[in-house]
Amino acid sequence: MIPAQFDYVAPATVQEALALLAEHGDDAKVLAGGQSLLPVLRMRLNAPGVIVDISGISELRSITDEGDAIRIGAASTYQDVLDSALVKEHLTLLHQAVSEVADPQIRHRGTVCGALAHADPAGDVGAPVLALDARMVISGPGGERTVPAAEFFVDIFETAIGDGELLTSVVIPKHTGWGSHYEKFVRVSHQWAIVGVAAAVRSEGGTIAEARVGLTNMGSRPLRASAVEQALTGQPATEAAVAAICARAGEGTDPPSDLNGQADYRRHVAGVLTRRAVLAAAGGAG
Template sequence: MIPAPFDYVAPTTVDDAVRALADAGEDAKVIAGGQSLLPVLRMRLAAPTKLIDLGRVAELRGIREEGGHVVIGAMTTHYEIQRDPVVDTHLRLLRLATDTVADPQVRHRGTLGGALAHADPAGDLAAPVLAMDAEFVLCGMDGRRTVPAAEFFVDYFTTALRPDEIVVEVRLPKLTGWHAHYEKFNRVAQAWSIVGVAACLRVDGGVIAEARVGLTNMGSVPLRATEVEAALVGHPATAATVRAAAAHAAEGTSPAADGNADREYRQHLARVLTDRALTAAAGV
């Protein structure tokens, strides 16, 4: 199908983008890499009156270090994240999760900010940034504000973004030296996760000192597996510890039932994949 008619603007600064969004009203759409939005437009599941393209806003791109954080511009592509040495050193979980996103063509065009703002519960990057305690810097007509990942994801395809706001950057604490793994289950290669698990551990002297576990597609938003984390911390990094902790993975979850899996199967997958992710991260 062909998208419905719309006006198109391509601002070159964040301020101009925000102003264009505010002027256009609630019927406008922001396009980043377009890998999620363009299919929706072609199927006419959305019919915006104006499309605001962020592709020419240079300040939205790039990866930099700021003290104990790594800051990633919203328009930074998945391909750039995969190959950045700062990300690989300090944010290994994000790099590993990004490796599983779709295919090389999508990773060359898709962006971190666009994927997270889309807020698809099956998307593979929301659970890792949640597990890593990321913060989102948002900009609107009233200026900039920072929202923690735990408050950014509100519901299916719904975030804390106000109608006149865009994502400027994502700030992630450095997890240098942490062990990490992202495990996903899907029916075919390059597909969305039926369930995914993001795990990162800080091991000190053979004992798990800190643990972060995020769940993909186990609810309307990404979730932290807090019971799993609690069962890991303070215990030796062994297969027995991992197995016992993974048994708690489905607690507090409410996954959807669809053509891929029912609720009980997704909860079973969460336990199995958590075991696999933690086993790989801990190297046991």
Template sequence: MIPAPFDYAAPATVEEALALLAEHGDEAKVLAGGQSLLPVLRMRLNAPGMVVDISRIEGLRGITDEGDSIRIGAGATYQDVLDSDLVTEHLGLLRSAVKEIADPQIRHRGTVCGALVHADPAGDVGAPVLALEGRMVVRGPDGEREVPASEFFVDLFETAVGEGELLTAVVLPKHTGWGSHYEKFVRVSHQWAIIGVAATVRAEGGTIAEARVGLTNMGATPMRASEVEQALVGLPATEEAVAQVCARAGEGTDPPSDLNGQADYRRHLAGVLTRRAVLTAAGA
């Protein structure tokens, strides 16, 4: 299907992009890599009057070291993340998840921030960013603000980014030396996650000292298995020790029921995949 007609602008600065958003209001849609927006336009699920392409804003493309954290700009593609030595060294969980996204063509076009603001609960970057306790940098008419990941995802396809605002970066605390793994369950290659588990673990002498666990497609938004995280602390990194704790990962979740599986099946699967992800992250 061919998209409905729309006007197009490619601003050179964030200020120009914000001015266009202010001028066109809810008639404007932001395009970064286009891997979320373009299918929506082609299926005519949305018909904006103006598409604001931010991919040419040079200042949004970088991945930079900010001391205790790494800043990933809104123009940075998935492939930029995979190629970044900073991400490899300090954000292993994000890298592990991005490797599972689609195919090289999409990874060279799609962006982390674009996926975050699109907020598809089956998307692969929301859960790791939530588990890593990221902060979203949002620019608007009133200036810049940071929104913690725990407050960013509001509902299905809805985030804390308001009308006239732009997500310009995500800032992720370094998890240097932590083991990590993203366990994604799909029926066919390159599919959206039926469910996914993002786990990162800091182990000391074979014992879990800290753990972070995020869940993909287990509700209307990415979720964090906080009770599982707390229960894992102090346990030896063995299957016998963590299996019972990880089996509870699906408790309190509200996964969908569809052709890929019923909700109770997904809850059971969450426990199985959490155990696998945690043990792999812990090096067991």
């Protein structure tokens, strides 16, 4: 289908973008990579009067070292993340998850922050960002504020970004030396995850000292398997020690039931994938 008619503006700065959002209110939509917005427009599921394209704002297309964290700007594409030596060294889990996103065409257009703002629970970046204790930087009429990832995702397609506000970057603490693995279950290549598990493990002498586990498409937002993380701490990094713990990853979740699988099937798959991801991460730790 052809989208409804709209006006297109491309601000050069964040302040210009915020001024446009303030001027047009609910009639404006933000475009970064457009890989989620454009299909919505083509299907006429939304018909904004103004598209505010932030992809040309140079200050937002950067990946920088903040000392103990890495900052990824809102206009940085998936491919920028994959090409970044900083991300590969210090945020290996995110690097692995982004490599599973769709295909090269989409990875060269889509953005990490765009996916976070879209908040599709089947998206590949929410779970690793949540597991890595990221902080979302949101700019608005009242200035800049920072929201922890645990508070950012509210519901399906709903986040802590308020009216007239803009997600300008995500700041993720370094996990240098941690082992990590993103396990994604799909039936067809490049499909949205039926279930995904993002695991990061810090090992000491063959024992799991810390574990981080995020779940993809196991509820209306990305989830953290906190009980599994706590139970894994202090366990030897062996299949015998972690299998029963990881099998409980789906407990307390509310995954969808659809043509790809019922909720109880997804809970079972989550346990299997968590075991695989944790063992793979533990094998690469240090």
